[in-house]
Amino acid sequence: MAERHVREGEARVARQERLIANLERDNHPERAIVGRQVLANLRWSQELSRGHLERLRGTAG
Numbered sequence: 001m002a003e004r005h006v007r008e009g010e011a012r013v014a015r016q017e018r019l020i021a022n023l024e025r026d027n028h029p030e031r032a033i034v035g036r037q038v039l040a041n042l043r044w045s046q047e048l049s050r051g052h053l054e055r056l057r058g059t060a061g
Contacts, residue, residue, distance in 0.1 A: 002053040002056050005049045005053075006050055006053050009046040009049050012042050012046075013039065013042050016035065017039065019035055020032050020036060020039060023035055
């Protein structure tokens with residue numbers, strides 16, 4: 001299950017990056033700012049998920 005969460009998180013981060021690029025391309029800077037804030041939270045959550053997976057695998061530093 002942890003591996004699935006990491007995979008899904010990676011997909012969410014990639015999708016958010018595409019959405020931000022589209023907002024910037026379409027001249028919506030305020031919405032892009034909000035999108036980058038969401039992206040920061042997604043990346044933070046992704047790091048937590050990766051750390052959890054590493055601990056489950058016994059590879060955490």
